[in-house]
Structures are given as C-alpha cells and as structure tokens.
Amino acid sequence: MKLGLIVAMEEELKIVLDNMDINEKTEYAGMIFYDGIYKGVKTIAVICGIGKVNSAICTQILISTFEVDKVINIGVAGGIGELEPGDVVIANSLVQHDVDASGFNYDLGRIPRLDTFDFKPDRELLEIARKACKKIDNHKIYEGRIVTGDQFINSSEKANWLKRYFGAIACEMEGASIAQVAYLNKIPFIVIRSISDNADKKASISFDEFINIAAENATIILENLLKEISKIEEDK
C-alpha cells in the first residue's frame, strides 16, 4: 500500500517532512515528490502549490507515476458559519464552487457531462478519519461539504452564499479538484482541513495568524489516521 499525501503550501507539510524518513526526492512539473515512510506507512508527500490546476496535475502524477493506492489531502481552509480557527473539517462531499455552465442550464458547481455533482471520499478512509478525530479533544471536529475554487474567499456575503447555495462548511482552493482526479482514476481519497480564517474581510489577517496552528491540527489528525491505516495494513 502506498499513500499519496498532498498539501498546497510549505507550512502544511513542515511537520510531516520533519518526521518522515525520506528515501528519495524527485521533481515533476516543478513539484518535489518526497518518497519515504511516515508513521509506518509508505508515503509520497508533495507540496502542489495553490489552486485547482496545480492540485489536479499533482494528483495525476501521484497516481500515474508513483502509483499511489490512496490520496490524502490535508491543510487549511476558510470556515463558514459557526466554524472557528483551529477547528477541523473532514469533507464528506466536495464541490467546485466556481464551475458555472448555467448558460447550458447546469446548476452552479455542476461539471457538464460528468456523472456526479459532488465528489465523496472513500467510506473506509472516512471511517478511519472519524476514529482518528475521536482521539483529539482540544478542538472541534466537523464533517460536511467543503467547496473549492480558484478564489481566496474574503467576503462574508460570498461565504454566506457558499453556505446557502452549496451547504458548505468550509472553502479552500484544492480539495475538490484533487477529489475529481481521484474519482476519475477510481482511487480512494479523503480531504481533511483545519480552519485558518472565517472567509470574511479579515480572512487574510486571520490566515497569517492561524496558518501554523491550523496546519498543526490537520497534521495531528493525519498522524492518527496513518497510525490507524498502518494497523489495518499490518493485520492484512
């Protein structure tokens, strides 16, 4: 079993790289793929850069070149509604909120000619993620829809609309495109994010303040998740 671990930014992979046994580093499309063992699991870890194109390219490389069996995306996100910085979100559904083919009568977010509106994580990974989160008691854990777009959301009007229209509880810029690539390749995936801001006009200030705490929270969940995966693999 080989795991692909994607983050968008350096800050989100720092703790992982500090604790991973790295065997090899390879560069593709300007991204460095770290091949090694993390928490007992064979892992390819990579910083993909920000946005849907970067994250989609990266996911396909993980699948086609490194032949990973599962994809995990961790990092930070803007919280919508009651969510606060530091809280953790496990995505049970992901949608690209910036897709608009309404001129052809498609609902906003719907990718034309694709057989699904949203992308759902692997059930087994979701179950393991829930377990991994139960071991944490110093921050709130939510499960719900994360929406993704090539936009940093810093307006409460837009954030409220994302909640009203998509039922989103968090927004970020990579999750649903990673999910789409995994879906098209029939590879199990999960997206876990920790909140860095409230996607309002103070979002960029809050983002800078909380990014390290939020990245650390997402990493703690990831570590628990990998420990669980490693146990399951040992029992196989």
Ligand code: ADE
């Ligand atoms: N990632 C973290 N905060 C975000 C926001 N407000 N919008 C988009 N992506 C984010």
